[in-house]
Amino acid sequence: MLFSRSWLAEYVDLPGDSQDLARRLTAAGLNAEGVEEKGDDVLLDIEVTTNRPDAMNHLGIAREAAVLYERPLRRPESSPEEGSERVEDAASVEVEDEEGCPRYVARVVRGVRVGPSPDWLRKRLEAIGLRSINNVVDVTNFILWEMGQPLHAFDLAKLGGRKIIVRRAREGEMLTTLDGVERKLDPEMLVIADAERPVALAGVMGGADSEVTEETADILIESAHFDRRRVRLTARALGMHTDASHRFERGTDPEGSLVAASRAARLIAEIAGGTVLAGAIDARKAGFPPERKGRLELARLNAFAGAEIPAADVERWLAGLGFGLESAGTPEDTAWDVTVPSWRFFDFQPRPDGRAYEADFFEEVLRIYGLDNIEATLPRLTGADEPRTPLQKLRDRIRFYLSAAGYAEAIHFAFHSRDMDARFPSLRPGTEPLALANPLSEAYSVLRRSLIPNLVETARFNQRRGLPAVRLFELGTAFFENPGAPLPDQPEQLGLVCGGTVGTSWEHAMELDFFDLKGALEGLADALGVTLEARPAELPGLLAGNTAELVRSGEVVGYLGRVEEEEGYPIYVAEIALDGLAGGESSLEVDLPSRYPGISADFTFTHSLDIPWAEIDRAIAELRPADLVSSDLKIRYRGQGVPEGAVNTTISFLYNSGERSLTQEEVNERQAALTGELERRFGWRG
C-alpha cells in the first residue's frame, strides 16, 4: 500500500530521513518494504496487515509516526459551514438491515459545480497511483486515503424519492455498477436502494444510474459502517475487490463515519462550491459500537515480555495511539483501566465476559517498545517432552535401511490425476479416490491412494534423461474415504521403484530385476523383525506372472511386480503399508556360532517349473535334519539338458553342531535322507 511522505507530513512533523521513518514503522509492525523518491515526494510502500485497517490511510500512519517520534498529531478540519436548509428536509435514510449496516451517515451539499479537481487534490491522488475523476469523486477518494472511511457520493436528484434504503437485495434484482458491468443480485447481498431499486452495492461499488456527472447539482454523501462479513460475502459472490471493500471487510472505524462525512462536505463545498445542508442524518443501531475496555497491569506486562518497561512509557504510547487510560492500580502495583479507540475496535475481540484481553494491550505496548529491545532468554523448564513414538522410530529405520541399500528418497505431491490413480494397484482395492474441489489442474485432481503412480512417472522421467538405473523410495501419506469418521483415513505407505543396470562391468554391474526389489523388501522386513510372504497375484498395471502380493500373518499388506507398460528397461515397483512393517518382533538374543567345523553339501535336482520355491523351502523346514543350520538357493538353471517345463535347482546345505565335529558319514546319511525325500516329492517325472 502506497503512502506519500508529503501527505503524511500534513498531520505530523516527520524526521528528515525517510529511511529512518521506514525502519521505525517496520519495527512497530508497519512493514515499510519500499522507500522511493518520486519528484519532490517520497513514496513509502507499507504492508499493512489485515488487523490494521486503521493504518490503511495517511492519518493512521501519521498517528503511528507521532507516537514513535513523540510528536503531536494534527487532525484535519472537519466541520463545514452549514446553510439553513436542514438535511432531513432534503433526503431520508431507512436502514432495514441493521446487522449489515449498524451505522449510516448522510450529508447533503446543494448546488455544486462538478468539474476538474484543483492541483493539490489531483497531486495527492496521483502520487499514490490513483486517477483523478472529478472534484466530487476525488474528494471521496481523498477521504478514504486520508482517514480510512470509504465514502460514496450520490446524485441526489437521481435517488427515487430522495430516499436511501439499506436492505438486502431481492431475488432477481439487477444493478449496473460504476464499472459498467450489469450484476445479478441475491438476498445474501447488501445494497443501497432508493424508493424503487438498488443504486449501489453496499461497501463495494456504486451504481451507474446514480453516478455523479457534470450535470449533478446536489450530492448525497454516504459515510456508513457496513458489517465486515456482509461486505465480504457481497464482494466475493460477485468476484469484486475495491479499495472500499478492502477496508470494510477488515473493519472501519465505527465512530469515523460522521467526521468523514463532514470533512467531505466541507471539502466539496470548498472545491466545487455549493451549500452544505445543516446537520447530518445519522442512523445508528442502538448500542453500536459497544465500548471496549480492559485492564492492564504493569507487572503482568513485564512478566509476559521478560522486560522492565517504565509505566510512563506505557501511558505515553497508549495515549498517543488513542487508548483511554485510567489509573486503577495501587502505588505498588501499577495498573490501568484501558479503553480501546474505536478505530481499533475489531482488533480487540473481547473475552467471553466482554472485557478486552490483556494480551492485546501487551502487543500494543511491545510493538512500540520494540521486540528487538527484549533480551533473549531460554524458558526456565527442565527435563524433556515426550519420547519419540514407535512410528517415528520405524520411519527412521526404514529410511536408513533403504538409503544404505542404495535407494534414494523421493518426495512427490500428494495428488495426481484420476487417470494415474486408476492405472496402478491400491492397497485398498475397491475404494474411490478423494477428489479436490478446486484442484490446480486435472493433473492434480485427486488425492493419491498409492505412491506408485508418481514413482513410476519419475522412473520414466529419469529413464528418459538417460539414467542407466533408477532406484527410488518414498515414504508418505495416502488418503482413503472413511465414511462416518470426521476425517479420511490417512495411513502412511512405503513405495519403491527400481530398474536398469547399476554400475559398470568394472563395478560388477548389477541388472536390477524382481528379485533385487524383493530382496530389498525382505532385508528391510528382516531388519524390522517382520516376516513377509510373497504370493502370486494379478494386479492392475503390473505384468501377470511377475507380480506378487505381500502377506504378513495371513493379511495382504503390500505388493510388488514388474510394470506392464514398457519403455526402455523394465521397471519394478513395490508398495507396502507402514502398518505392515510395524510392531515386528525382533529377538535381540544371538545364536552363538559353533566352534566346530561345519560340513556343506550341494544338492541339484530337476523339478517342474510349477513347483514354487516356497513349497520346497517349506518342505526343507519341515524335514529339517539334525544340525542343518542353513539351506540357501544357489543356482536356478533352465536351458540345455533341462527338459522343457522343468528347472534345475541347486541348494546349498550347511550342517554344523554346537557340540562336536560332525563326521562326513553322518552328514552324508542325513543329507541323503533329506534329498531323497525332496526328490521323491518334487523330482521331475517328465
Added chain:
Amino acid sequence: MAEPSGAAGVPESSDAAVLAERFEREAGVVSDRAAWEDLRLRWIGRKQGIVRSLLARTGEVPPDQRRAYGQSVNDLKDRVETRLTELDERLAAREREAVIRSEAVDVTLPGRRPPLGTLHPVTRVFREMEEIFAELGYSVAEGPEVEDDYHNFEALNFPRDHPARDTQDTLFLENGLLLRTHTSPVQIRTMLARAKDMPKPIRVICPGRVFRNDNDLRHSPMFHQVEGLAVAEGITVGDMKGTLLAFLRRLFSPETEIRLRPSHFPFTEPSAEVDVTCQNCKGQGCAVCSNTGWMEILGCGMVDPRVLAGCGIDPDRYSGFAFGMGADRVAMNRYGIPNIRLLFENDERLLRQVRG
C-alpha cells in the same frame, strides 16, 4: 657330469682347491631355479655329487694325508652349501619380486562403492531441526494432512468470512474438508490433547507437509513446514527470542543474529516475522538479501489467549510461544537448489548428491 680332476691318480687335498674355483665359476652363472638345482645335484647330490665322490675316495689317500684331505673336502662341502643357500635366497627374493610385480594393482583405479542411497533434502532438514529441538527438550508432534475447518482455521482464531483466510489459498476437498495450509492444526490437536495434563509444560515441534492453491516458479502446491509450540507457566517473549536464536544459531552458524519485525497472525500476539543474518553475504548485503543483510526466515508469536482458551488452557495462568518456518527454503539454500520445483522433480542425479 664333470669328472673330478686327478681321477686317474691318487686324490690330493689340492684337488679340493681346484674344484672350489670351478664351483665358483659355475655358481657365478646360475640365474634361475633349474640351473641352481643342476648345480646342487652336481656338487652335493646324494648319488653322484662331486663332494660325495671325493669323500668316497678318501680310502685311496695315503694315511698320513687323509686328515688333510678330509679337511679340504669338508671345507669344499661347507663352501658349496653356504654358497647354494645364498643363491637360493637370492633366487627366492627374485621370485617373490616377480610374483608381487605380476599381482600389483593400479591403486588409483576407482574403488567399488557399496550402492549407497540418500535421503531427500527436505528429510535431512527436518531431521536436523528435530535433532536441534530434541536437545532443547522438544518432542515431535504430528497430525493429519487432510484437516477440517475447525483445526486449520477456526481454532486458530481465523474467523469465518475473514480476509485473513484469503492469504491461505486453501485447497478444498469435494467433501468440504481441506488440505491443511500449515502445520498449526497439529499445535491445536496437541494443546487439546494435553490441556488436561497442565501444568505439565508443552514443548513440541510439528514438521510436515502442507498445501496451498499456488503453483508457479516460486511456489509449489505442496511444501514443508516446521512449527514449534511451547506452553507453560511464565513463558516470556524473551524466551521466544532466546529459543529461536539458539535454534537458528545451531541451524546456520554461531554468529547468526536475528531481527524481529512485528506482524500479524491470527493465532499469536504479539506476532513477528523473524529475519536472520543473510547466510549468503553474512550480513554485508548482497543480491540474495536485496542488500538488506537480512533474510526472512520464520514467523512467530506469543500464542493468542483466544487460541489457548479454545483449547482449554487458561490464558490468565499460562502463556506460550509458537513459530513456523518453511523447510524447503532452508533445503534449497543449503544445497544451492534455485527453484522449489526442482525439489519435487526427483531427478536422481540431484537426489544422489545430497549429503550432510
